[in-house]
Amino acid sequence: MNPRRLVLVFTTCLCGHVLTDSAPLAQAAPAKPTSTTAPLTPNRNVNKRLELWARPADSPGLSARYQLSRTSSLLYEPLLTAGSLTLTAPDTLELRDDDPRGATTRLTGEALSITANDPALPPGPAPSPVGGPGRRWLQARLFALLLARDPAALIADSQVSVARGPGMRLELSPARNHPARRELQHLQIVLDPDLGEVLEILLLEASGDRVILTLSNHQRPG
């Protein structure tokens, strides 16, 4: 064979080999964040309470009376107050104290407002639109608890256990890795053993404040 042709064939093949053998490596897909929900497997007692809690589901809201007790290092004596709670699905919750010296708490979506009932009193600092991790965790728990609809939302980012004491008790704590743990220790719930309604919510804050919200006269429209 003509050496010139051999060279031409060789160079052509070399060109082709180098160019076709250089397909780009598949680019590594960016690492996706892992699931935000802790993989929890509630035990049998927890499941029993979750089933009980879910009984009042499929209701667009809730209204109830409440009594609140706060024990705080800020106060000489525990603060006691009473009022009415109104929950409107999907994301509006209002707690209005009867006492004019009390306050009204309103949650709308992620927005929180706490205003004194006495309009002459100065307002507190304007809450940030989204709030810190503790507030977000607690808001999500309160909506899930009172709407009694979505067990997954209730136990998301949480540790669930059965609290000590009489009655149907459930305890929710921010997951160990969750930043809300810096603000909140746990949320203890007492359920009505027949209806599954939430009778009492005990909140223990990281600062040591202890809030007990006792609910009665539950009314669910529809």
Next chain:
Amino acid sequence: MHNSRHRCGIVASTLPGTPRITLVSLAALAACIALAGTGTLLRDQTTDHGGLEELLPPEHRSAIGSHVRLVLNDSAAADTWPQIVDQLGPQLPGHFPLAPPPAEARGWIDAHILYRIAPAQHAALAARLEPATMRAASAGIHARLASPLFGVGDESPRRDPLGLRALATEEPGFLRAGPGPIATASGDLLSADGRTLLLYLRTGWSATYLHAWVSAQLAARFAVDTGIEVSVLPITVNAAPTERSPLRLVDLLAAVFAASILVLALGLRRTRTALVLVGVVAVVSPLLVLLADGTGVLDTPVLLALLGLALALAPGVGAAGPGPSLRLALALAPLLLLPYPLWQRWAWVWATGLLLLAAAIRGLAPPLLRLCAARPPAQTLTAGMPARRHWPPLAALALCAALLALGTWSSRHAAELRHDLGAGDVALAAEFFAPSRVAELRATGTDEAAALTAAVDDAARLEALGPEVARRIDAPGSLLLGEAEASARQAALASLDLPGRIDLLRVALTEQGLRPDAFGEFIRALDPNRQPTPQAALAGPLAGWLATRLEHGDGKNESDGEDHGEIAALSRVVLAEALPVDLALPAGLHGPAVFAHDEARSRAARLGLVLAAATWLSAFLTWLAARSLALALTAALVGLSAQAGALALVVAAAGVALPFLLPALLLVGACAAELTGRRCSEPVPQDMHKAPVPGDMHKAPVPEDMQKAPVPGDMQNAPVPGDTPAPPAPATTTPRAAVALACQVAPALVLLASPEPAWRSFGLVLGFGGLLGFMLATHAAPTLCALLGRLTGEEARR
């Protein structure tokens, strides 16, 4: 076939020569073998190092360091995760907190709340300290305590019962509540879901070493072996349009050399000549890589273009004489005007490399050709070719104008220079921040306190950018006040009778059932003698964090151990992804994002500057060679038009950002101008009158090195025995110029076939621009030159 060869007058040149072994030939062969030995340096040379940081001026490059990302994957390590989050960072080398420790920072700010209130607000402060106001504030706290969500709200009654924060200057962003990451106790960042921890280690240690260190710490201190994924992400800013290519440099070189052999063998119809020419270039190429200090993603195409152009200028292929090599060696000189270190370096490397290659070819190729008895290149088939048609001058002018308009329009639609974030950086950007958006300010002082005092102004300048621009500010100055300002505010506070107000506050709190002792932090903060000065901070709870923000200069005296150099206080900011083009960032702010913003603002100006300089240079060099203004203007116009056309094509093809393509554009312009100079200088064949040329350029003076038509066999000045003398050169340069063009386009084709977007765009510019320049130089330039000759009066003077 035989008849055809006779017609072309090349029979003699096709006769094989006799191998001539001389001392020079053997020396050339030995030199080539020695140079080939340096090729082993390229064996493992990859093209995946470097990147956008090579275009960044040193002061804008990110500090050396790595981010360490830990992800809690399963519950096995969940129990120890909180301890890891808070304690791991300080155990690692070069730990650099990404934020101040929140508890200490919050405590510091609240403890100096009085000094965060500007004197203009002191009237409002006095009103807040009125007895009635304090009673109402106490009653408000009592009322809001009745809310079950009071504890998770944004109110801090223990530290600010009177709402003085509302009067103070805005708090640093890292203390504001939000959906983003939060700072841990050691100043690292924890993702909003609490499962990802980000650490920043400002150390040059390798990723492998750091990974081993982190794993060892997890195992030894926290007894965690599994359940936590550790990723070490070195901070690098990569070129946006590049994917990491598996190609090694030798692969690309092999492809270019193979393509060049193909082109030369076909074009010259001399296989041995082609092999010798490419062989000489190949053995010199390792020296070029050494000269360029290695090649990376961005400059590998320039190296390939250099090799291709060297072959295009080889004797027997390109024009004779050293003139073209000297002129084209300056092709990248305009890059010295731009602030890209890589291209500034390549302006010199290109010039040196091209001259080196030209010298090597001229010195080594002739003896080697004699040694292998290569025949002179075959003559071109000009006799059978149709006469070249030159375009009418107006049409040529209109085409150039259209190309220039298209190029101008395209330059405004070119892709922006962006930072590529690798897979790991994408994860960081989604959960935390993009490392390439971090910028730093350095405030210097003779000692730590002076540096921190200077950093107070830096913090104010960063805060002035606003949250839309400055996503996250980490500035020690935001927590401090200078001595002078602190003294001025203390004097202003003296009139408020603060001790008396404290007593009244205690009474008001007690009246509402609140325990005054629970508000002790706030009451202590009302002491005006507690000033947030740098000296106080360096002795307070923030001292550890401030130490990480202070960089000591190089003036440390080893003998006495004292530091005599300047100390710099670092202020860091994470800039938003999209910055307004007209935004002026603070002077002294450095970082890749700052340079990218500067690039976006001055993109058109930089492109215009470099093209204008290149055009002027082409015109000047052509004028030096030909002493003809019309020719110089024509060369400049043709070069610029070719650049504009290539620019338009690469923009239409959605190519990469222009800074990556500047060398290709300059090469296109320089080659087109060079070819124009030669084309317009050569004698016009007799059949030129067929073209409607209003004036002939053959009257223009012809430079000495341009007067020589490419003489085949020029490299063999001493005729080889057995060779018949070469026939006279053809009257036209076009066919040989086509071979030279093919040598230039061959690397472009290799680049076009590569998987790198930046290389494809480079190849597109180089290939298409070369073809366009060739077409303009051969068809439009002569008539344009004639037209300009008449306009400038050169023709009349002659």
